[in-house]
Amino acid sequence: MTTLVQGFSKSxxxxVLSEIGDKTFFAAAILAMRHPRRLVLSGCLAALIVMTILSAVVGWAAPNLISRKWTHHVTTVLFFGFGLWSLWDGFMESGDDEELAEVEAKLDADWKDNTKTVKKGSKDDDELKKKSRPFLTQFFSPILLKAFSITFFGEWGDKSQLATIGLAADEDPFGVVLGGIVGQALCTTAAVLGGKSLASQISEKIVALSGGVLFVVFGIQSFLTPVGS
Structure with missing residues (x-):
């Protein structure tokens, strides 16, 4: 029970500290301004839940494929590495304005392309497009699928994904999954309901420094914890 609670709280x-002000946070916020919030929230959350579960499964399987001693040491190094990375970002970078602008530019370009396509099409064309739509869009809203794909591929290889793998290798995987899903739900809901204004009121520097300190603390704890305890 203790390890489950520890895995949950760490995750x-x-x-929360990794996702606030992240690219996928801004993407969810901007998408929610242009599309129905429930579809954006459903798509983003589904992607993050799938990503969290996949990452935890990889972390859980790692000790069964590699020596427990090695996975423990790799996890410790990862925590210290992510901690120093976040601290460097906090001290050296000016904020999230560039990241927001980059995400907004990409989504704006996509939005304009879609708008032009809709304007050019006639009713007959629309009927033809419905018949020739990709298989998944026959059952799911294109907006939901767009939110899912942007979030899923935006998180792939991200710091939070790798940290989740490391946590699941060293802590209770079920607790890590639960903590990750609750954290993702909180951040994504905040992004969809008012992420852009929320992000402008939160200091990205403070978030980065807090995340860096947290990772370093995780690293110290992992370093001091005997393997297999």
Whole structure:
């Protein structure tokens, strides 16, 4: 029970501090301004839940494929590495304005292309497009699928994904999954309901420094914890 609670609390804290002001956070916020919020929230959350579960499964399987001693040491190094990375970002970067502008530019370009396509098409064309739509869009809203794909591929290889793998290798995987999902749900809901204004009121520097300190603390704890305890 203790390891489950520890995995849950670590995963929750790590997820919240990693995701606020992240690219996928801004993407969810901007998408929610242009499309129905429930579809954006459903798509983003589904992607993050799938990503969290996949990452935890990889972390859980790692000790069964590699020596427990090695996975423990790799996890410790990852925590210290992510901690120093976040601290460097906090001290050296000016904020999230560039990241927001980059995400907004990409989504704006996509939005304009879609708008032009809709304007050019006639009713007959629309009927033809419905018949020739990709298989998944026959059952799911294109907006939901767009939110899912942007979030899923935006998170792939991200710091939070790798940290989740490391946590699941060293802590209770079920607790890590629960903590990650709760953290992702909190951040994504905040992004969809008012992420752009929320992000402008939160200091990205403070978030980065807090995340860096948290990762370093995780690293110290992992370093001091005997393997297999």
């Amino acid at each position: 929750l804290a790590m997820t």
